[in-house]
Amino acid sequence: MFAFSETLQRRFAALRSTADFWSLRHVRETTERYWVRRNVARAPSFSDDAGAMLSVRVAGVEAYAATSDLSQAGLQAALDKAERLARQLAGRNLLDLHELPVPHEQADDVMPGYQRALASPAHWYELLAAESARVPRDERLVDWYAGLTFTATEQIYLNNVGARLRRAQHYVFPQLGVTASDGADSQSRSFGGTHLARQGGAEVIDELGVVGTASRIADEALQLLLAPNTPSGQRDLLLMPDQMILQIHESIGHPLELDRILGDERNFAGTSFIRQEDFGRYQYGSSLLNVTFDPTVSGELASYRHDDDGTPAQREYLIREGILQRPLGGALSQWRSGLDGVANSRACSWNRPTLDRMANLNVEPGTKRLEQLVGGIERGILMSNNRSWSIDDARNKFQFGCEWGRLIENGELKGVVKNPNYRGISAQFWRNLKAVGDASTFEVLGTPYCGKGEPNQVIRVGHATPACVFADVDVFGGAA
């Protein structure tokens, strides 16, 4: 662990610059991927990515240069490039960062169990082949897969005022899916789609219950193929956690990113229907809605002690009893706006700069068991497992689709329906939150694929949530 740290610190100490401030963020990420499709093992793929970003501040102007050449000469060349660029930009910069505070802390953040070695590729192929073989023989089952991705990340942040922040984490991303087709229609079921990933080692596979799932989702794919389309109309909507996380991500997470509100993302990811003056007073949802930024949840993808700019991370309420409290804004955005935020300045790797990102963004549990949630619905629908998402650039008008739907009539779950879709407007949707599941319905989930930024970045974000019920939602099915 941190095998390169001593060398890197020595090289960093030997760097020379006339900049006012400079820092280095080194990231090394190794990955192993194993995949079995239709009972045939695909070739394994391994990766080893490493590099460093040098950032400088000269007379209030910041610039960066990233390089995969980590030699003394390579780091010095990157530092020189960044300094030259910062000087070129004088007078054309948007922000004067003279007075933006810089971190001084020294700390190590090592995930428990980080040192435990992974089993061999043959072990994982055996597990995946066994799971793949649980898909029954049925000519309508045309495709199925089982995969595992293991990632290890080590990050070292250093700056010229003495900060040294090191972080070491493992992530596990299991994937299972089955597609049934009758030639004209196809229906797929998966194990959480791309929203079931955790921080941790091999134990995550047991915690998530990967083994034994393939036969269940195969059966559900066949049920969907025979099921009627979701009926159109207004219904109460029970969202299970594996769809709730998408709903949270798109219609709470992105609109609360402070850099969007400040306009940085207007050319690409978009803006927000939330304005700076809304914090502290805006009624985001019903009084049942409590949303936290929580980097302390064990196993959640974005649990950490400091963000990538070195700000200490702690749990904060973003929405409390329905009222908007604070944005997802890191130290720079807080300084620009004067708003209190959170430690969410993050970069996906060494070759991309930090931005305001979601990290762990969670809906806090309420008081109702799942049976009570269902029992409280007269005419509704349960939807589970996201498969389609689309939302406008202000993060307001959305349309989401799920893999699995079941009608609810008079407080009871009824038949399976296919192509369950719903649409709404963020600013109204959360105000129709009418029931929140208790801790027994609460799941820690997350996705490795949150896209944003110019240059583009994909980053891991965690979401933990109970099941929730929303009143009077516009639901509909697929084409006839």
Next chain:
Amino acid sequence: MNARQHFEALLAHLNAGLQAGEGFTLEYQAEASDFIRFNHARVRQAGQVQQVYAILALYQGERHGDFELALSGVIDDDLPRLDQALQRLRGVLPTLADDPYLRLNREAWRSETAAGEAVQHSEAAITQIVEAAAGLDLVGFYAAGPQYQGFASSWGAFGWHAASSFNFEFSLFHENGQAVKSNYAGEQWDAQAFARKLAFAREQLEHLGKPAHELKPGAYRAYLTPAALEELFGLFAWGFSAEALATGGSPLQRLFAGSASLSDKVTLDERIEGGLAPAFTREGPRQPLRLVSQGKAGERLVSSRSAAEHGLIANGAGSGEYPFSLHLHGGELEEGEILQRLGTGLYIGNLWYANFSDLPAGRLTGMTRFATFWVEDGRIQAPVDTMRFDDSLFDFLGPNLEALTREPELLLPSGTYGARQTGSMALPGALLSRFTLTL
């Protein structure tokens, strides 16, 4: 670093160390990029990224594995890292099962292109952008620099692609929140060409100052610009994948099954020339393909793996079976007649965040974004607030496709996930008799 020499040195080292019964392929991707973000017509975030990645694939009989690694560009540092990757694969491969669908291209093919080695003068471009946009609310992203892609195998295949380009994608915002988006890309920044682009965007911005026209959900006549059409094609283009078509995952499965067709105005090719992408994949030289011919299904994108698994003939598609240079043939609509032929309806400058409402049925949803106008009697009346569409590609590219503009526009890629993207599309604009808005 001389990327070509670096790549060839890695290749020579691997060839020299090859053991009996082994083969390898080596993919190479390097870039040195300037990345400049603008907000409020000033530089918001600026940097440079120099990166080199290689993917080594080792083959022992029917067993194989991949190792991707970041390289420094300094050969003496990189060779030991390459050796470590090789040793890891040598340790793992004997523990694997044979791959029954491995059909490696062992031909000694050769493909080399150097699409300009222009030095990018980013400082001059930044200066012009800031000065020309003074007084405007410009938000944008400038990416520029050389890119290199290589492929080689122990069987003698060799592909090399070098290009230098810039891409400036920008939006101008009106104080009412409406915006127009534009893009200026090419091999060498030209101050006058950029000034023309900016002036055109400025003209459109003036229309955006009018009070927004409120639309109700329903079906409207519409004109989709090439940029708007790009969002839709980008969503369903992977549907030409032979694997997706064979396993029920393609939105085009009804087209290829013959149970649905598109308008006979739709003829779509995957081309080799005219874009930024290399003329090869790890499967070998790419081939020109007619994917849709006058509305009927044509060829699919077939990798060697799909060919083996599904009894097809490989046609040079990469393992992802995604098109790199789509070209939709133009029609008979003249640029100058677009508004007149539209009459009353929507002029849609961009679509955004498309996804599927019902994938097997080819039904898509997404949002209007940037420069979308209400047109009456051939004249722009007012901007339209963001609206959601939900429609089937078998309708809007089927009976509801009234005309395509004569000249397809080359849309160069602006994506930078992991690396600057090289895929492109050449698309005309599309006049639709009916396009369904839902929210």
